[in-house]
């Protein structure tokens with residue numbers, strides 16, 4: 248894999264220098280643009296919708312725009328996941344979990360996880376109850392703050408959703424509910440935030456130059472990466488142990504119990520192991536927590552920037568539900584405008600993020616270029632979710648009404664914040680339900696206003712899961 252010659256008919260891109268490949272040019276672009284997604288945009292402007300680069304030992308292709316992303320996420324040849332040192336280190340040197348695995352192993356595990364999640368978390372009643380409870384705790388917490396400060400309070404909005412989103416995942420996985428100040432759940436949140444803000448979709452220095460993890464483990468990012476993962480392994484190993492101690496096959500409380508039952512079944516396939524259970528727990532928390540939390544963060548940021556959208560959503564909630572009871576998932580069909588606020592929030596979060604890296608499982612073609620086996624493929628979702636050619640008009644405007652056609656919600660094919668194809672997100676139902684109920688509950692009870700001297704910025708903090716910059720709002724009781 249040290250062969251650094253450019254393959255014939257590989258996508259165009261910056262010049263490949265011996266050893267470093269295009270690292271220097273990419274570093275400069277990243278510094279000047281400030282984020283990976285803007286870097287991808289700059290590359291596309293120069294080289295076209297499919298750009299090929301080399302960084303150290305990695306060959307990477309950036310797909311830009313809905314057409315190119317749609318092509319690579321739907322072709323089976325590109326359904327592999329990268330398997331370099333960066334990806335293996337997270338699961339103790341082996342390929343485990345569902346987020347970064349492929350082939351038959353991934354198919355079996357994905358099928359099992361999806362089926363079980365539907366039963367324990369995605370089933371409408373349990374899911375609605377779980378999120379409603381979190382919504383009412385959030386409302387009570389804000390009301391207490393308002394009571395203490397006399398009618399209105401100032402809240403850091405990017406910071407208030409994390410624990411509640413984690414708690415819904417926690418309940419689904421373990422069957423237990425935690426209070427929002429539970430020490431364990433707070434500890435998990437700190438680990439996840441740490442990991443997802445320090446790691447980037449295109450890897451780290453040690454992933455492009457694996458030798459550096461031995462030569463300079465601190466500088467190459469290896470020690471930090473391994474350290475955070477070790478904390479996560481310890482955390483989940485302990486939780487699985489606790490679940491095992493109270494396990495009763497006749498009373499399955501959540502996903503972990505169901506997986507343990509499978510482990511005791513004579514029918515289980517080889518890929519089902521306790522290590523795999525730990526990896527799935529990590530994956531679902533990594534994939535499900537910060538994505539949902541940051542979607543809510545961006546949603547409220549845009550509700551501050553677009554007060555008329557907030558007012559319209561509140562009017563709809565008042566008309567359909569009133570103030571005597573909290574919204575539930577059953578209200579979704581009748582809260583059309585709120586549902587469209589959710590779609591726009593997802594689009595705005597997605598537009599800062601990337602598809603999880605894919606890998607060419609064999610030599611294949613993308614947009615007419617040869618993509619050799621084991622090339623990593625990255626897709627900037629902004630390029631698809633802001634793509635005017637695909638059909639987005641005024642993409643930078645937060646406009647829930649763009650989804651309403653002839654009085655009905657119409658979600659266009661180019662709405663792909665959850666990806667596309669066989670690796671499409673496994674938590675879409677839960678994520679959309681979470682965002683919907685929390686937005687509806689909060690707007691029913693409060694009005695959120697930008698502080699006069701602190702207009703929130705739609706700019707973002709880069710990372711695997713990009714988030715809004717810290718911002719505060721004035722919250723008043725309705």
Ligand code: HEM
Pocket residue numbers: 320345346347357530531534535536538539542593597601602603604664665666667668669670671672673674675677678
């Ligand atoms: C707003 C919230 C979310 C967004 C925007 C989101 C987005 C995505 C995207 C873009 C992908 C990559 C698809 C691909 O690689 O082609 C993905 C995959 C995945 N997501 Fe989500 N996600 C969200 C919430 C969740 C939740 C709540 C869970 C779990 C409970 C979850 C679990 C997963 C898993 C396991 C995968 C990997 C699927 C596979 O490779 O087969 N996600 N998600």
